Amino acid sequence: MVTIKDIAKLANVSHTTVSRALNNSPLIKEPTKRKILEIASQLNYSPNYNAKSLVMQKSHTIGLFFTSISTGTSPSFFVDSLKGVNRVISQDYNLFVRGLDDYDDYSSINQQRFDGIILMSQSVHDNPFIYHVLQKEIPLVVLNRDIEEAGIMNILSNDTDGARKAVEHLVENGHRKIAIIEGIKGFKSTQMRLEGYQEALTASGIPLQSDYRIRGNYDMESGYAGMEKLLSLKEPPTAVFCSNDDMAIGAMNAIFANGLKVPEDISIVGFDDIGFSQYTTPRLTTVKRPVEKISVLGAETVLSLVIGNKEIPKKIFAQTELVVRDSVAKRI
Numbered sequence: 001m002v003t004i005k006d007i008a009k010l011a012n013v014s015h016t017t018v019s020r021a022l023n024n025s026p027l028i029k030e031p032t033k034r035k036i037l038e039i040a041s042q043l044n045y046s047p048n049y050n051a052k053s054l055v056m057q058k059s060h061t062i063g064l065f066f067t068s069i070s071t072g073t074s075p076s077f078f079v080d081s082l083k084g085v086n087r088v089i090s091q092d093y094n095l096f097v098r099g100l101d102d103y104d105d106y107s108s109i110n111q112q113r114f115d116g117i118i119l120m121s122q123s124v125h126d127n128p129f130i131y132h133v134l135q136k137e138i139p140l141v142v143l144n145r146d147i148e149e150a151g152i153m154n155i156l157s158n159d160t161d162g163a164r165k166a167v168e169h170l171v172e173n174g175h176r177k178i179a180i181i182e183g184i185k186g187f188k189s190t191q192m193r194l195e196g197y198q199e200a201l202t203a204s205g206i207p208l209q210s211d212y213r214i215r216g217n218y219d220m221e222s223g224y225a226g227m228e229k230l231l232s233l234k235e236p237p238t239a240v241f242c243s244n245d246d247m248a249i250g251a252m253n254a255i256f257a258n259g260l261k262v263p264e265d266i267s268i269v270g271f272d273d274i275g276f277s278q279y280t281t282p283r284l285t286t287v288k289r290p291v292e293k294i295s296v297l298g299a300e301t302v303l304s305l306v307i308g309n310k311e312i313p314k315k316i317f318a319q320t321e322l323v324v325r326d327s328v329a330k331r332i
Contacts, residue, residue, distance in 0.1 A: 002043045002044065004019055007039050007040055007043065010039050013036070017032065018040075022037075024061065024096060030104055034105070034107055037107065058115050059111075059113050060092060060093050061094045061096050061113060061115060062094070062115060062116050062118065062299075062303075063096045063109075063113075063114045063116070064081070064082070064085050064095060064117075064118045065097075065099070065117060065119045065129070066081075066097075066098075066119075067120070067121060067123045067187075068099045068100065068101045069099035070101070072122060073122070074219070074244065076272065076276070081143075081295045084292040084294065085118060085299040087296055093115070100125075103129075106129060106132045106133075110138070115306045116139040116140070116303065116306040117141075118140075118298045119141070119143065121142050121143065121144055122184075122188070122189065123187055125186070126145070130147070134151075134152075139302055140305075141154075142154050144156050144189070146315070147315075152313055153311065153313050154316070155294050155316045155318070156294065156316075157289045157318045157319070159189055159193050159196065159271075159289070160196040161196065161319070161320060162193070162271065162289060162320030163192070163193040163287065164196035164199050164200045165287060166287050166322060167196065167201060167269075169322060170241065171201075171206070173267070173330045174330050175239040175267060176331075177236075178206065178238070179212035179237035179241070181215075181216040181222070181223055181240060181247050182194055182214065182243050183216055183218045183243040183247075184216075184218055185215065193271060194213075212230070218243070218247065219246050220247065223246060223248060224253055224254045225250075227240065227250070227251035227252075227255060228254050231258055236266070239267040239331075240266060240268055241269050242268065244270060244272050245286055247270070248268050248270030248271075248277075251268055252268055262282060262327055263282065263327050263329035264329060268284065269328060270284050271286060272287070273288035280327075282325070282326035284326075285322075285325045287320050287321070287322055288321040288323050290319075290320070294318050
């Protein structure tokens, strides 16, 4: 019978490292983990799970994956996602959290390691991961990004509608020179919020101006830099819709640094309603995206799939809400 010590000897690592790799520990680097898994597979190693896991053939682990944790995921978005899932996942399960950009390949993602997976998807680049999980027949729920393919449980907020509400609010306050600081290129949220912005302007008969579209990066620095570009225009906008609150805060700081005021000179609207948005000066008008609610629904759904409930794959939209505060002024 093959043991962990046998694998450790062949891999030239400690038996502790092998144990951690077989249990999908985040402490083990992917190349080492992959090497150990390959050796274990070649030796037909069968792990000695505890009695409950052996009978139930369960790992008692739920995976929560992000496109990336280090790039394009704001701290507030990450925390709200984690809070929502953690509220539902009981002590009977371990919660494994990782960014997909940590992986060179997905060979360690299998039924032996995960009872179910929640993907907080932000980019079409996640599709190979989605197809891999489906192929491995692991219960999967995809959050945050609209997935075109049928047969996938998909829960997301209606970002297009939220962005449209934000820009309509600016139009209702008399603004016609309205710019947008966009999010990361390739992110579905970036595309949906741009569509909402464009729909609101078109419906109001306001021409779309290419120089009023500025690329951002979902962080304060890009919001600041984007606002600087807009202020340098011959005809700067009177209002700016920022595709998230972090960029809105950066944009507000750029306005202040140039001796101007919010909202007297330029009105600002954000997106997400992060906790800090109600403590800015002035308090930020923004779109509340129910990230925590989406995460709760996602966790409840994946647990239902894990215990064997045959839910019909569907798309669930959680509604956004415009939160009016003090960063928009009427334009006379």
